[in-house]
Amino acid sequence: MMVRLDQMNSEEFQKYLSFAIKYFADEQIKSGNWKLEEAISKATVEYEKLLPEGxxxxxxxxxxxxxxxxxxxxxxxxxxxxxxxFIYGLNIWEGNQGKGYGKKTMQEIEVLAKKFGLKSIGLHVFAHNNIARDLYEKLGYKEKNIKMEKTL
Known part of the structure; x- marks a missing residue:
């Protein structure tokens, strides 16, 4: 396996953005944070705030x-x-998961982060995403905050 990180072109970005908005909305629904009928519009607003220039x-x-x-x-x-x-997204496309791409990508992004002068990297992982949590813990990421909630 030879993992390479290439800067996204506009076509790749549009494909990613469509995927990311739906994925983020679905994760927020699974977590109980958002209702189905509002999730896509809320996710779209979040991405517009974070990436106003695409x-x-x-x-x-x-x-x-x-x-x-x-x-x-x-x-x-x-x-x-x-x-x-801060890593806002790491997605390994279906059919490529479980093959070590996530781990290798995280190692590569850390090399790039050091080149950018960064001293630390944070990320968010949904509590129900045990596979991602396990990967990040194995790579040395530590929990800094835990938000808990009870549905009544």
Whole structure:
């Protein structure tokens, strides 16, 4: 496996954005945060705030993950301050999951983050996403906050 991170072009970004809005909306519904009828519009607003200039939004680095010429996923790293980064998205496309692409991508993004001068990287993972939580813990990411809620 030879993982390479290539800056997204506009076509790849549009494909990612369509996927990401739906995925984020679905995850918010699963978590009990949003209702079905409002989820897509709320997710769209969030992405418009985070990426007002699309893939050209300053301090945001959106990459297509490739294994050779094959597209296997995407990762989005935002530079929050001069020293802190935040991964807003890591998605390995269906059919490519469970093959080590997530782990290798995280290792590659850490190399790039250091080149950008970052000293730390944060990320968010939904509590129900045990596969992602396990991966991040194995890579040395530590929980900093835990939000808990009870539905009545």
């Amino acid at each position: 893939q050209d939004t300053e301090n945001n680095h959106l990459f297509t993950i490739r294994d050779g010429s094959k597209e296997v996923g995407m990762i989005w790293l935002a530079q929050i301050t001069n020293e802190k980064g």
